Amino acid sequence: MANDLRIDVFDPAAPCEPELYESRANVLKRAFAAGGAIVAGGVLVAGLPRSAASAPSPAQDAEILNLVLLLEHMEADFFAEASVRAKLTGELLEFAEIVRGQERAHVAFLRDALGRKARKRPSFDFGEATQNPTAFSAAAVALQDLMVTAYNGQAANLTKGALEAAAKIVSVEARHAGWIRAITEKNPAPEPTDSPRTAAQVTAAVNKTRFLKSD
Amino acid sequence: MPIEPISDLTLDQLDRDGAIREALDGVSSRAGFLGKAFVGSAALLGTLAAPRRAGAASPSDNAILNFALTLEYLQAAFYTETQRLGAIGAELARVPRQLGGVERAHVAALQDVLGRAAVKRPRFDFKGTTEDQVEFLRTAVAFEDLGAAAYKGQATRVDSPALLAAAVAIHSVEARHAAWMRYLAGFTPAGRAFDEGKPEFEVRRIVASTRFIVARPRTTRRRRPRFTG
Numbered sequence: 469m470a471n472d473l474r475i476d477v478f479d480p481a482a483p484c485e486p487e488l489y490e491s492r493a494n495v496l497k498r499a500f501a502a503g504g505a506i507v508a509g510g511v512l513v514a515g516l517p518r519s520a521a522s523a524p525s526p527a528q529d530a531e532i533l534n535l536v537l538l539l540e541h542m543e544a545d546f547f548a549e550a551s552v553r554a555k556l557t558g559e560l561l562e563f564a565e566i567v568r569g570q571e572r573a574h575v576a577f578l579r580d581a582l583g584r585k586a587r588k589r590p591s592f593d594f595g596e597a598t599q600n601p602t603a604f605s606a607a608a609v610a611l612q613d614l615m616v617t618a619y620n621g622q623a624a625n626l627t628k629g630a631l632e633a634a635a636k637i638v639s640v641e642a643r644h645a646g647w648i649r650a651i652t653e654k655n656p657a658p659e660p661t662d663s664p665r666t667a668a669q670v671t672a673a674v675n676k677t678r679f680l681k682s683d
Numbered sequence: 684m685p686i687e688p689i690s691d692l693t694l695d696q697l698d699r700d701g702a703i704r705e706a707l708d709g710v711s712s713r714a715g716f717l718g719k720a721f722v723g724s725a726a727l728l729g730t731l732a733a734p735r736r737a738g739a740a741s742p743s744d745n746a747i748l749n750f751a752l753t754l755e756y757l758q759a760a761f762y763t764e765t766q767r768l769g770a771i772g773a774e775l776a777r778v779p780r781q782l783g784g785v786e787r788a789h790v791a792a793l794q795d796v797l798g799r800a801a802v803k804r805p806r807f808d809f810k811g812t813t814e815d816q817v818e819f820l821r822t823a824v825a826f827e828d829l830g831a832a833a834y835k836g837q838a839t840r841v842d843s844p845a846l847l848a849a850a851v852a853i854h855s856v857e858a859r860h861a862a863w864m865r866y867l868a869g870f871t872p873a874g875r876a877f878d879e880g881k882p883e884f885e886v887r888r889i890v891a892s893t894r895f896i897v898a899r900p901r902t903t904r905r906r907r908p909r910f911t912g
Binding site for chain 2: 619642645650655660662663
């Protein structure tokens with residue numbers, strides 16, 4: 469449930485997610501340093517109340533969909549802000565504008581699916597990441613890769629109905645990831661699989677961005 | 684950039700207006716693309732074998748895995764042949780090398796989990812699409828869009844959670860490939876906010892329409908194969 473997601477002040481002892489492979493780790497570090505350098509203090513999402521590893525159930529669906537809703541909000545706001553502020557041109561601008569609309573559609577879709585259980589709208593401070601094309605590109609790659617691994621990590625935890633809905637979104641996130649990587653001359657699909665991240669790893673990655681201002 | 688409806692895309696619908704040919708002119712300017720072709724091994728593919736170790740996968744899961752294996756055979760053979768023929772230009776040459784490596788890894792993982800239940804590799808005739816840049820790219824776009832839609836169509840039908848986790852991890856890689864091939868071809872990599880899956884019969888119908896599969900392996904050969912050299 470949305471109200472089970474606690475808001476904590478930053479805990480320096482919080483575990484970092486184990487990085488799946490070095491190239492992605494470096495991208496994440498660079499991207500998230502860009503945002504973190506500006507934001508002095510933010511809020512952190514504390515993660516799912518349980519490990520989301522029990523048998524699929526509607527209640528667990530709501531927890532998981534609220535977690536990915538947080539990510540979709542983050543993306544929608546990120547691309548909305550970047551497309552007007554980051555001085556993007558050409559392919560990057562086209563990417564940001566198309567993706568902005570699609571992330572908005574994902575937010576609306578998830579909010580609709582969750583109904584009254586949908587989390588409150590969070591707010592974000594993206595710092596430098598939405599201020600120039602270089603920082604934007606690095607953050608966009610990291611965010612899109614994160615989205616894919618977040619959805620993949622929850623597939624087996626969802627009921628069939630929720631899985632069917634999530635599956636329609638995850639491949640679009642993967643397309644976004646491949647697209648921004650192609651534009652920025654990174655390997656669009658560096659691994660044979662997109663290894664899943666657990667909910668705890670996802671929330672740790674979100675916290676590491678320091679993008680979340682209120683939740 | 685033309686927005687092609689992803690889920691309705693078949694080979695016939697691609698490049699009617701020569702958009703790919705035009706786009707290819709711009710590809711060579713993307714120097715440094717894919718700086719290093721790196722195909723790491725993913726531990727996750729190993730988890731495909733977990734259900735086998737724990738006991739046989741369900742008959743239904745085996746059927747799904749064999750369906751996936753057929754598509755991966757098709758993709759792997761396509762890129763491998765393209766790479767071997769070496770007719771695709773300098774910049775695009777990275778594509779069959781990279782994608783061939785990934786699709787062969789998918790084949791190997793699926794064969795591993797299926798063991799003796801794995802379908803045999805069919806024989807293919809790619810009808811020149813592995814030797815021409817335009818034909819290669821339009822076929823790659825269609826294959827990758829189809830691969831993503833096919834995996835998605837099976838997601839809710841998989842019984843084993845471990846197999847599901849592995850299958851979705853492949854599914855999103857197919858979608859990354861689709862976006863990449865579309866980017867190279869000058870199509871919008873993500874034309875819609877939501878991707879639809881395709882049921883198996885529809886995927887098989889589209890594959891059959893390509894006539895790339897020239898013969899299914901038979902234990903008893905009734906007549907001479909038509910496409911042997």
